[in-house]
Amino acid sequence: MSTTQMMKGILDGCLLAIIKDREVYGYELAEQLEMYGFDSLSEGTIYPLLLRMQKEELVTSTRKKSTAGPKRKYYSLTKKGEQELGKFLERWNYLQVNVNRVLKHETATDQFPERE
Amino acid sequence: MSTTQMMKGILDGCLLAIIKDREVYGYELAEQLEMYGFDSLSEGTIYPLLLRMQKEELVTSTRKKSTAGPKRKYYSLTKKGEQELGKFLERWNYLQVNVNRVLKHETATDQFPERE
């Protein structure tokens, strides 16, 4: 078990959430995620993910000049991307509720939790 | 994106949590997880996971007669398993906090959240 395994299928939702807030470029996203408390994520993780999401038409990109270095590729959400973000939020919430229920040993049908 | 991707690295922690509570056998775990709200997980998921955890000495197993059907393999946690469960709880908490921070667009260094 490691933290990276727990990121699977969650990281893309996080990227969508950040991109929805404002236009971001890939290199910046790694820094952003660190600010949110994650261990630094390598570019080998983020770039393939962005390319995949663009292929799936969840995001679009436009190249803009950088102050220093090659052009940046800024991403923004499409309508489809917003819908996907919505679905992710649902799934994430669902997951949180269920896992926390397991950890507390409360079944989904517990209607009257016992009090001490 | 799918729910199954989000389960990676989380399911084993859930199994450890259930097993810690009481001795359980594999076939039962699938039913248990459904009770906790998860979509039914196939045995093709659970058995390999249990075997791996036993190999890693996180759980031990004893065979006991069943009322109907072949012998059941009951699992219990080892000391190492309890430690691993502890580590999982930390990682899970860490993940929850960070993801929810991203979704709210609050950085880890936001000390004074704005009020409206």
Add this chain to the structure above:
DNA sequence: AAACAATACCTTGCATTACAAGATATACAG
């Protein structure tokens, strides 16, 4: 100009793991 560092993007190959599909075995009911 040449060399270097920082910025920025991308590709290849590997390890992990949930899962479908299928195989095997036991016990009991009809």
Add this chain to the structure above:
DNA sequence: CTGTATATCTTGTAATGCAAGGTATTGTTT
């Protein structure tokens, strides 16, 4: 003896985070 429910395991596939390595651009230093 046949069928059904119980119970476990194996094989192969798909998804994806990541390390490692590669390329290109700009500004700074020598």
